[in-house]
Amino acid sequence: MIKSIKKTMLIGVAALTLAACSSKDEESDTASATASTELEGSVLIDGSGTVYPLMAKLAETYMVEEQEGVSVEVSRAGTSAGFKKFLVKDGTDFNDASRKIKDEESQAAEDAEIEVKELKLALDGLTFVVNKDNDWVDQLTPEQLISIFKADSDVTKWSDLDPSWPDEEIKAMGPNENHGTYEFFYEKVLEEQDLKPSVNLQQDYSTLVTLVSEDKNGIAFFGYGYYAGNQEKLQAVPVDFGEGPVEPSLETIAEDGKYATFTRPVFTYLNVGHAEDKPQVLDYAKYVLENANKMAGETGFAPIPESESKENLDFLNTLSDK
Amino acid sequence: MLHTRQPSSPSRIRFRLLADRAAKLVFGAAALFGIVIMGILLARITSEGLSWLSLDFLTGRFSTSPEKAGIMGAVLGTFWLLAVVVPVTMIVGIGSAVYLELYSKNGKIRTFIQTNIANLAGVPSIVYGILGLTVFVRVLGFGSVVLAGGLTLSLLILPIVIVAAQEALRSVPSQLGDASYALGGSKWQTIQSVILPVALPSIMTGAILALSRAIGETAPLVVLGIPALLIPFPGGILDRFTVLPMQIYYWTLDAALVADYAHLAAAASIVLLISLFLLNGSAIYLRNKYSMKA
Numbered sequence: 001m002i003k004s005i006k007k008t009m010l011i012g013v014a015a016l017t018l019a020a021c022s023s024k025d026e027e028s029d030t031a032s033a034t035a036s037t038e039l040e041g042s043v044l045i046d047g048s049g050t051v052y053p054l055m056a057k058l059a060e061t062y063m064v065e066e067q068e069g070v071s072v073e074v075s076r077a078g079t080s081a082g083f084k085k086f087l088v089k090d091g092t093d094f095n096d097a098s099r100k101i102k103d104e105e106s107q108a109a110e111d112a113e114i115e116v117k118e119l120k121l122a123l124d125g126l127t128f129v130v131n132k133d134n135d136w137v138d139q140l141t142p143e144q145l146i147s148i149f150k151a152d153s154d155v156t157k158w159s160d161l162d163p164s165w166p167d168e169e170i171k172a173m174g175p176n177e178n179h180g181t182y183e184f185f186y187e188k189v190l191e192e193q194d195l196k197p198s199v200n201l202q203q204d205y206s207t208l209v210t211l212v213s214e215d216k217n218g219i220a221f222f223g224y225g226y227y228a229g230n231q232e233k234l235q236a237v238p239v240d241f242g243e244g245p246v247e248p249s250l251e252t253i254a255e256d257g258k259y260a261t262f263t264r265p266v267f268t269y270l271n272v273g274h275a276e277d278k279p280q281v282l283d284y285a286k287y288v289l290e291n292a293n294k295m296a297g298e299t300g301f302a303p304i305p306e307s308e309s310k311e312n313l314d315f316l317n318t319l320s321d322k
Numbered sequence: 323m324l325h326t327r328q329p330s331s332p333s334r335i336r337f338r339l340l341a342d343r344a345a346k347l348v349f350g351a352a353a354l355f356g357i358v359i360m361g362i363l364l365a366r367i368t369s370e371g372l373s374w375l376s377l378d379f380l381t382g383r384f385s386t387s388p389e390k391a392g393i394m395g396a397v398l399g400t401f402w403l404l405a406v407v408v409p410v411t412m413i414v415g416i417g418s419a420v421y422l423e424l425y426s427k428n429g430k431i432r433t434f435i436q437t438n439i440a441n442l443a444g445v446p447s448i449v450y451g452i453l454g455l456t457v458f459v460r461v462l463g464f465g466s467v468v469l470a471g472g473l474t475l476s477l478l479i480l481p482i483v484i485v486a487a488q489e490a491l492r493s494v495p496s497q498l499g500d501a502s503y504a505l506g507g508s509k510w511q512t513i514q515s516v517i518l519p520v521a522l523p524s525i526m527t528g529a530i531l532a533l534s535r536a537i538g539e540t541a542p543l544v545v546l547g548i549p550a551l552l553i554p555f556p557g558g559i560l561d562r563f564t565v566l567p568m569q570i571y572y573w574t575l576d577a578a579l580v581a582d583y584a585h586l587a588a589a590a591s592i593v594l595l596i597s598l599f600l601l602n603g604s605a606i607y608l609r610n611k612y613s614m615k616a
Contacts, residue, residue, distance in 0.1 A: 060386050
């Protein structure tokens with residue numbers, strides 16, 4: 001019996017040693033390389049859950065088709081939570097964001113001596129969804145939407161919006177403060193007016209989809225992609241920006257589309273220092289800019305004009321010349 | 323002394339019989355509850371996931387396309403995690419149990435350690451995650467690698483392993499140790515060649531049950547920052563990793579985007595459940611086999 005204890009320990013020690021050896025060769029990612037050579041090492045990405053599907057698709061195709069030796073790892077803590085991991089020494093290489101970087105975050109970057117470059121990836125339409133059985137809402141104006149969510153308003157029932165609508169409580173929901181989607185809504189739509197305390201704020205988009213699809217009086221907002229994948233469970237609310245109701249779609253949320261008022265760009269922020277030090281980070285950054293438009297559609301985003309990615313690409317090319 | 327108790331009236335007796343039957347019903351329902359829930363769970367995940375189980379799924383790499391996605395990365399992640407958790411919990415767990423049961427004297431220090439271990443066993447797993455993030459990932463600078471995850475999970479299950487090992491050591495008949503001393507054996511010789519071998523099956527049973535808990539944990543690993551997309555297989559304990567429960571968690575989240583992810587989550591749940599049944603089964607087998615000999 002004592003032999004089996006010794007055996008267990010031996011196996012354990014052997015495993016530790018083996019593991020220590022095998023991972024050493026992966027740490028040497030300092031080899032300088034040009035874009036065409038085989039790269040290795042890892043690229044760490046965190047941030048927005050809204051941007052995640054697009055970034056995950058890009059990362060997978062990059063690893064499968066371009067650089068098999070590079071491990072691109074994508075997490076999804078949310079834009080704000082992601083920035084906290086990005087703006088520290090030895091933090092992540094990229095932070096996906098569904099809003100622009102805030103002043104205090106730029107300040108934090110300066111304090112930590114991190115040079116940050118904003119890379120615009122695609123366009124997303126803030127989509128308001130209601131239950132499939134909701135047969136009364138055929139369109140809403142931005143003002144009506146604001147009155148549903150803001151604290152300082154008398155609208156609590158559907159009948160408060162239109163007397164012919166049911167005399168039932170509106171169940172308003174949305175993503176919580178960790179999400180750039182929340183902040184875009186709060187800053188750009190509500191113009192920083194407080195939300196009703198009754199608004200149900202959730203961490204996960206999947207929860208919102210379930211909640212609205214099960215509650216006839218539910219209404220929630222999130223990125224277009226989450227609606228696009230759930231069209232059989234939810235219906236999008238057409239919004240009347242003054243020229244008749246517009247339903248969000250890949251065409252209307254595009255640059256200068258009719259839904260543009262509720263359209264926002266999504267970004268990824270690059271740690272420029274990391275891109276200069278690690279060739280795989282720079283190479284991946286270029287790949288992202290060159291291919292984001294191709295993969296935007298299938299993940300529920302509208303493409304951005306070529307000229308904008310071109311500008312950022314030129315910037316990245318100056319880095320590789322250094 | 324006078325007999326004060328009156329003979330029971332027939333209606334009292336009927337009431338008691340009724341209460342008896344009601345109690346049986348209530349407790350029977352309570353016992354059934356677990357089985358029913360288990361049945362619903364199994365029925366649901368098999369109906370959702372069984373048709374997605376295939377060799378390609380088991381051996382494939384992670385992918386964002388549901389039909390191409392596999393779980394080998396997560397399985398290997400769990401394997402490397404165990405390569406850390408097993409030695410650490412065995413050495414530290416059995417070591418502390420031996421010290422507490424066989425070396426330390428009854429006293430304040432022993433009570434102090436014992437109380438602490440009991441308290442640690444009640445700490446929520448997410449708190450261990452925060453501890454792991456601070457100590458292993460940040461301060462010691464390991465990053466979110468297998469080693470950091472393994473040490474975190476080791477801390478999580480150590481109290482369970484220690485308590486189980488203590489119970490096992492305590493149940494070794496004292497005559498065995500006394501006989502060894504009578505033959506002139508030293509304390510370490512006695513522990514090493516008499517007490518530990520007798521206690522080992524029960525220690526293993528406890529340890530395996532604790533390990534199966536470690537394999538199923540998600541909360542501490544979420545805090546450590548396990549990536550949602552990780553394609554290369556982990557090749558050692560200093561590599562970044564993901565594990566089955568994390569994969570299930572992320573696929574469940576993403577079912578909101580692509581409905582087929584729900585099937586992947588269910589299929590991965592089947593794999594996780596089967597491995598946990600096997601582990602728990604082996605613990606029960608060990609216990610039965612050796613308790614009969616004793």
